[in-house]
Amino acid sequence: MGELKEDLCLDCGLPAALESMGERWSFLILRAAFNGLHHFEEFQSTLGIARNILANRLGRLVDHGILAREPMPDDRRKIEYRLTEKGAALLPAMLALRQWGEVWETGMPSTPVLVDTRDEQPIRKVSILSHDGRELQLGDMCWKHTHEIKPLEMPRLQAVA
Amino acid sequence: MGELKEDLCLDCGLPAALESMGERWSFLILRAAFNGLHHFEEFQSTLGIARNILANRLGRLVDHGILAREPMPDDRRKIEYRLTEKGAALLPAMLALRQWGEVWETGMPSTPVLVDTRDEQPIRKVSILSHDGRELQLGDMCWKHTHEIKPLEMPRLQAVA
DNA sequence: TGAGTAGGTAGTGATTCGCAACTTAAAAAA
DNA sequence: TTTTTTAAGTTGCGAATCACTACCTACTCA
Numbered sequence: 023m024g025e026l027k028e029d030l031c032l033d034c035g036l037p038a039a040l041e042s043m044g045e046r047w048s049f050l051i052l053r054a055a056f057n058g059l060h061h062f063e064e065f066q067s068t069l070g071i072a073r074n075i076l077a078n079r080l081g082r083l084v085d086h087g088i089l090a091r092e093p094m095p096d097d098r099r100k101i102e103y104r105l106t107e108k109g110a111a112l113l114p115a116m117l118a119l120r121q122w123g124e125v126w127e128t129g130m131p132s133t134p135v136l137v138d139t140r141d142e143q144p145i146r147k148v149s150i151l152s153h154d155g156r157e158l159q160l161g162d163m164c165w166k167h168t169h170e171i172k173p174l175e176m177p178r179l180q181a182v183a
Numbered sequence: 184m185g186e187l188k189e190d191l192c193l194d195c196g197l198p199a200a201l202e203s204m205g206e207r208w209s210f211l212i213l214r215a216a217f218n219g220l221h222h223f224e225e226f227q228s229t230l231g232i233a234r235n236i237l238a239n240r241l242g243r244l245v246d247h248g249i250l251a252r253e254p255m256p257d258d259r260r261k262i263e264y265r266l267t268e269k270g271a272a273l274l275p276a277m278l279a280l281r282q283w284g285e286v287w288e289t290g291m292p293s294t295p296v297l298v299d300t301r302d303e304q305p306i307r308k309v310s311i312l313s314h315d316g317r318e319l320q321l322g323d324m325c326w327k328h329t330h331e332i333k334p335l336e337m338p339r340l341q342a343v344a
Numbered sequence: 345t346g347a348g349t350a351g352g353t354a355g356t357g358a359t360t361c362g363c364a365a366c367t368t369a370a371a372a373a374a
Numbered sequence: 375t376t377t378t379t380t381a382a383g384t385t386g387c388g389a390a391t392c393a394c395t396a397c398c399t400a401c402t403c404a
Contacts, residue, residue, distance in 0.1 A: 034293040035284025036214055036277065042288070043280070046205040053197055057326065062382050072362045077383055087287075099370045099381045108287045110321045114309050115283055116197065118276035119204070123196025126248075126269045127203070132195040134326040138313040142327060143335055145319060146312040148275050152299040153307060160271045165218065165295040166303060174304055206391095223351050233393045238352055260350045260401045 042086035043112070047071055047079050052109065053116060055089065057134075060102045088112070118148040203247035204273070208232055208240050213270065214277060216250065218295075221263045249273070279309040 043049060047069070054065055066076055080103060083089040088109035094100040117136070124132055136145050150158045153174065204210060208230070215226055227237055241264060244250040249270035255261040278297070285293055297306050311319045314335065 034214070034281060035286075035289050036210060036281040036293070037284070038288035039280045039284030040207060040210055044207040044210075046201055049197060049201055049205075053195070056321075063380090066382095072364095073382085074363090074384070075361065097371070097381085101382065105321075111287060112280075112283055113321055114311055115276060115279035117311060118279045118309065119200045119273075120195060120197040122273055122276055123198070123200030125196075126272060127199035128196050131329060132197070134328050135332070136311075136324045137327045137332065138317075138319060139323055139325050140313070141335075142332065143314045144332060145324065146314060146316070148279065148309060148311065150275055150278060150297075150309065151307040152301070153304040155307075156299075158299060158306060160217075160266075160274055162300055163297045163306065164300050166298045167295050168292060171296070171298065171303065171305060174302075224349085227351095233395095234351085235353070235394090236392070258350085258402070262351065 039115075042083070042088060043115075045079065045082075047075060048083065049116065049119070051076070051079055051083065052088070052105075052112060053120075055103065055105050055109070056113065056116065060104060061100060062103075065103075083109070114148055117145075121147055200276075203244070203249060204276075206240065206243075208236060209244065210277065210280070212237070212240055212244065213249070213266075213273060214281075216264065216266050216270070217274060217277065221265060222261060223264075226264075244270070275309055278306075282308055 043052075050069055051065060051071075054068055059065055059068060062076065062080070065071065065080070066073060069076070071079075080089065080091070084091045084103070086108075087106055089103045090106050092102050092104070094102055120132060124130065137143055138145060150163075152158050152162075204213075211230055212226060212232075215229055220226055220229060223237065223241070226232065226241070227234060230237070232240075241250065241252070245252045245264070247269075248267055250264045251267050253263045253265070255263055281293060285291065298304055299306060311324075313319050313323075
């Protein structure tokens with residue numbers, strides 16, 4: 023991929039994120055991992071991905087610290103790929119994309135669905151919230167440079183001391 | 184791209200979403216659109232993308248209804264690409280991915296940042312919330328099939344009638 | 345009418361992709 | 375112990391996609 027102009031490359035997490043997740047299969051492999059798959063052959067037969075591409079993508083995800091690669095102690099041929107903390111942190115992005123696909127492409131809810139273990143109720147739609155918890159649409163927001171942002175005035179209760 | 188096995192292909196919005204957004208440049212073009220860019224040359228000079236690839240991606244995003252293509256009335260050479268409702272709905276996914284990149288790749292906040300127009304405070308981190316608003320981590324959730332989910336018992340106030 | 349500009353196409357070589365066949369090392373079976 | 379099976383890759387090859395440069399075509403403006 024060509025290089026971005028500096029001001030769009032250095033200061034935004036998106037190109038950085040795409041460095042590891044910008045390839046088509048990466049998301050699907052990761053989704054399978056979130057669904058509890060751990061082994062090469064599981065990914066391969068479930069996704070129908072070519073073996074060399076799968077090997078390449080798993081390697082890349084491991085290189086980026088998104089998956090951890092570990093031979094199983096009881097059968098050292100078996101390699102377990104499991105999500106790292108960094109990989110697990112991609113869940114909101116994955117879900118947001120999946121939910122978008124449900125609403126705007128397939129028109130139906132996906133299965134299976136993530137539920138809160140506590141009460142088995144489905145999670146909310148991923149959305150954008152203001153600092154005080156209101157849901158925001160694109161029209162409710164604008165772009166500011168970091169230095170333009172004023173710290174929030176807190177109710178000064180324990181302040182002065 | 185090869186075809187997925189049916190049970191992973193038909194019932195999930197993610198592969199559907201990747202059909203339009205699975206290519207590397209798509210996210211970056213869309214980010215530029217969210218940042219207020221509207222014209223071919225703006226995208227080209229800002230992103231440094233090859234012209235034919237840009238033309239191809241813009242066309243594809245238009246085909247998928249994510250961008251709308253409209254010649255400007257005052258100068259009909261000029262074409263305006265603007266986000267459709269469907270395109271704007273990708274913002275949570277884009278932000279989630281960008282925030283992930285900030286935390287796990289660049290290690291610094293991106294600029295510019297989205298703020299609530301009302302109070303100019305930055306938005307919250309995109310996260311996963313339970314139906315009643317608690318923030319959930321991966322360990323707090325599990326997968327269920329749709330038919331296994333029981334409707335939530337509501338406090339029966341106006342129920343019986 | 346001629347110059348400039350916005351938005352694209354065309355040609356070309358490098359890279360990536362998907363498929364099938366092969367490899368390697370460990371485990372299980374005989 | 376030898377043979378077979380299995381998990382996880384690697385290799386080779388043709389097809390598709392990519393990026394780079396140059397060219398093209400409307401339309402506008404002087």
